[in-house]
Structure formats: structure tokens, C-alpha cells
Amino acid sequence: MYRPCRWSIGWHRRTRSRPAVDDAIAAYKELLDSGQKVVLAGDSAGGGLALALMLAARRAGLPQPVATVLYSPWTDVSLSGGSVDSRGDFDPLFSRAQMAESAEWYVGGQDPLDELASPLFAELTGLAPLLIQVGSAEVLLDDSLRLAVRAAEAEVDVSLDVIAGAPHVFQYFTGFLPEADEALERAAAFVRRRLGDQPVG
Numbered sequence: 001m002y003r004p005c006r007w008s009i010g011w012h013r014r015t016r017s018r019p020a021v022d023d024a025i026a027a028y029k030e031l032l033d034s035g036q037k038v039v040l041a042g043d044s045a046g047g048g049l050a051l052a053l054m055l056a057a058r059r060a061g062l063p064q065p066v067a068t069v070l071y072s073p074w075t076d077v078s079l080s081g082g083s084v085d086s087r088g089d090f091d092p093l094f095s096r097a098q099m100a101e102s103a104e105w106y107v108g109g110q111d112p113l114d115e116l117a118s119p120l121f122a123e124l125t126g127l128a129p130l131l132i133q134v135g136s137a138e139v140l141l142d143d144s145l146r147l148a149v150r151a152a153e154a155e156v157d158v159s160l161d162v163i164a165g166a167p168h169v170f171q172y173f174t175g176f177l178p179e180a181d182e183a184l185e186r187a188a189a190f191v192r193r194r195l196g197d198q199p200v201g
Contacts, residue, residue: 018052018116018117020049020052021049021052021053021056021116024049024050024052024053024056025053025056025057025060025062028053028057028062028065029062032062032063037065037066037195038065038066039065039066039067039068039069039191039194039195040053040054040065040067040068040069040128041068041069041070041071041187042068042069042070042071042073043070043071043072043073043169043171044071044072044073044074044140044168044169045074045102045106046073047070047071047072047073047074047075048073048074048075048077048118048119048143050068050070050073051068051070051073051075051119051127051147052115052116052117052119054068054119054127054128055115055116055119055122055127056116058126058127064126064127064128065128066128066129066191066194066195067128067129067130067131067190067191067194067195068127068128068129068130068131069130069131069133069187069190069191070130070131070132070133070144070147071133071134071169071171072133072134072135072138072140072144072168072169072170073132073134073140073143073144073147074140074143075118075119075120075143075144075146075147076118076120076121076142076143076146077103077106077107077112077117077118078103078112078113078118079096079099079100079103081139081140081141081142081143081146082142083138083139083140083141083142083143083145084096084099084139084140084142085139087136087137087138087139087141088139090136090137090138091137091138091139091167091168092137092167093138093167093168094138094139094140094168095139096139099139120143120146120147120150123154124150124151124154124156125154125155125156126154126156127151127154127156128156129156129157129158129159129190129194130147130148130151130156130157130158130159131158131159131161131186131187131190132144132147132148132158132159132160132161133160133161133163133171133183133186133187134160134161134162134163134166135162135163135165135166135167135168135170136162136163136164136165136166137165137166137167138166138167138168139168140168141162144160144162145160145162148160159190161183161186163179163183166179170183171183171184171187
């Protein structure tokens with residue numbers, strides 16, 4: 001069984017390489033080379049990685065995906081959002097202490113404000129259309145709220161769904177929570193609008 005380690009998913013302390021982003025961009029290039037239209041989707045830390053991939057693609061001169069869907073994305077590993085503390089009593093999954101430990105594990109002693117670690121702070125101009133979905137009862141709420149504002153200020157086509165009382169990545173409860181079913185239906189409609197009749201990778 002493959003067991004991910006710090007160096008395979010985060011920053012390498014000595015070389016400052018970004019294996020997670022490097023792997024993502026390599027896979028993205030393969031999809032582009034195959035001629036497919038690509039839609040990205042990611043939840044939690046995967047949402048932050050999807051956003052970092054868009055930045056890395058722009059940096060490399062590659063086309064943007066058709067669209068990107070972010071579910072409760074973690075976009076700021078510096079944990080500067082106020083909801084990290086203000087929502088701590090509501091979030092059944094995370095606390096500041098837990099998030100801080102995960103952030104250190106991911107960045108490996110490197111700068112947490114690096115745009116590929118905390119893509120919230122990047123210049124977002126030119127990124128693909130975004131749909132962001134987040135619950136109000138999670139410590140990562142501000143990561144989504146601030147991202148939506150910054151994307152709009154950068155003239156990115158961005159839509160934000162905030163679901164009252166919903167927990168982190170509430171879409172996992174599809175079939176049990178009507179809010180999850182409705183959110184996924186909105187995400188599917190968003191993708192269909194952006195994709196048209198093109199095949200998706």
C-alpha cells in the first residue's frame with residue numbers, strides 16, 4: 001500500500017520543490033496533450049491544490065481549465081482568516097491547533113505565504129471561472145469568502161455558494177442532506193454551462 005509522506009505531498013525542505021503541485025501540473029499537461037477540455041475540482045486541501053495548479057499552469061504558459069469547482073477549499077495555510085477562530089466552536093472536524101499542525105506538515109518549514117502554498121494571496125487575474133462552495137459552520141469559511149472577493153477584484157468569473165449551518169465538505173453527505181444534493185446539482189450545472197458539448201478530462 002502506498003503511504004504518502006511529507007516529502008511526497010508537501011514542500012521539500014532542502015530543494016523547496018513542490019511535489020504535489022509538480023505532480024498535478026504533469027497530469028494536467030497529459031490531459032491537455034490528449035486534446036481534452038479539462039475541468040478541475042477539489043475539496044479541502046485538494047481545493048487549494050486545484051487553485052495552485054491553475055497558478056502553476058498560468059506561470060508555465062499553459063491554457064487554463066474550462067472551469068474549476070472548489071469545495072470548502074483550504075487556500076491559506078498561514079491561517080490568517082478570522083473564521084479559523086470564530087468558527088472553532090461550530091466546526092465538528094477542525095480547530096486552529098489541528099490546522100496549524102497540518103499546515104506545518106505541508107509546507108515543511110517553508111514560507112506559508114508562497115502563492116502555491118496559500119493561493120489566496122496570489123494575483124488571480126486570468127484564471128478560469130470558479131465555483132466555490134462552503135459551509136458556514138467551518139473554520140475554513142473565510143478562505144472561501146476572501147477568495148471570492150479577490151477573484152472578483154481580479155475580474156475572474158466567480159460564483160460563491162455559502163450554505164448556512166453546513167459542515168466542511170458537506171457534499172459528501174449526498175443522499176442524506178438535501179443541501180448536499182442541491183449543491184452538487186449546482187456544481188454540475190456550472191460545469192455543463194462552461195463545458196458545452198466538449199468532452200471533459
